[in-house]
Amino acid sequence: MADANHLPGQSYIGSTLRQAHTGAGQVLRQAGVDDAMLDAGLLLAHAVQGDRLTLIKDPQRILSDVEALTFDQLITARAGRQPVSRLLGRREFWSLDLAVDAAVLDPRPDSETIVAAALAHLPDVDAAYQIIDFGTGSGCLLLALLMERPGAWGLGLDLSPPAAALARSNARRLGLSRRAQFVVGDWGQSLSGQFDLIVSNPPYIPSADIPQLEPEVRCHDPALALDGGGDGLAAYQALVPELGRLLKPEGHVVLECGQGQISALEVIVEAAGLRVVDRHMDMAGIDRCLVASQK
Numbered sequence: 001m002a003d004a005n006h007l008p009g010q011s012y013i014g015s016t017l018r019q020a021h022t023g024a025g026q027v028l029r030q031a032g033v034d035d036a037m038l039d040a041g042l043l044l045a046h047a048v049q050g051d052r053l054t055l056i057k058d059p060q061r062i063l064s065d066v067e068a069l070t071f072d073q074l075i076t077a078r079a080g081r082q083p084v085s086r087l088l089g090r091r092e093f094w095s096l097d098l099a100v101d102a103a104v105l106d107p108r109p110d111s112e113t114i115v116a117a118a119l120a121h122l123p124d125v126d127a128a129y130q131i132i133d134f135g136t137g138s139g140c141l142l143l144a145l146l147m148e149r150p151g152a153w154g155l156g157l158d159l160s161p162p163a164a165a166l167a168r169s170n171a172r173r174l175g176l177s178r179r180a181q182f183v184v185g186d187w188g189q190s191l192s193g194q195f196d197l198i199v200s201n202p203p204y205i206p207s208a209d210i211p212q213l214e215p216e217v218r219c220h221d222p223a224l225a226l227d228g229g230g231d232g233l234a235a236y237q238a239l240v241p242e243l244g245r246l247l248k249p250e251g252h253v254v255l256e257c258g259q260g261q262i263s264a265l266e267v268i269v270e271a272a273g274l275r276v277v278d279r280h281m282d283m284a285g286i287d288r289c290l291v292a293s294q295k
Helices: 017-030 036-047 052-057 065-079 084-088 109-119 140-148 161-173 207-212 234-246 262-271
Strands: 090-093 096-099 130-134 153-158 180-184 195-200 247-256 274-281 287-294
Touching (some): 090 140, 109 140, 109 195, 140 153, 140 180, 140 195, 153 161, 195 234, 247 274, 262 287
Antiparallel strands (some): 274 287
């Protein structure tokens, strides 16, 4: 059974699933990992090519040597603060199984607040809404919205070519490639046309705060997706002035923001000639997104 002094590559050989899960949870807990047992279970299920029910249904099954070695490598990496999603190469978001890699921000549960807020302004499930997502990353926001609105079409833009490529791959895997286009692009300066919905989760971490972020974020999310400049508002200053001409008269804008930023974002939005119509909190009670419309 594994313990905090285990030898890499040997500690889980001969262990049952239950022993491996418990021992790995102890290792991760001592490494300062939150949700240590949950993460250990996810990584163990991956190592044995099963799911979390596998651990419940057959806890006394002995790991094969290959499974034990694979699991040890995963736990060693997680104890080194590599995120579970990076180790598995995927992340669940709004019930979608999305591929993630080093080119994109790891989708956060907080960002599901944007999806919920946006859907409230797309009341007709089958309407042919046109949606644009700035800073699309993995495509999580746009793909979640398209899955919920089967008549809609969307465009996702990202400054990173690898991110746009990954979003296209996610769209193909989810059967959405005919309704989702992902391209390399800026904050709207080169775009024309109008949309029913504009969403964005831009970089909004103040530059000076990045060294204090958790290592899972600081060391593994791309700086391009995190760094919002000196006050964290640089991306909004570039994007928001473009939104009025890109938004249909009855359309809506939904923007994610960081803790304590929503009042400053409201000022930027109002200065651009838009009207703030709502705020939405995330599950932690933090003002997480702002909804705006044409005046």
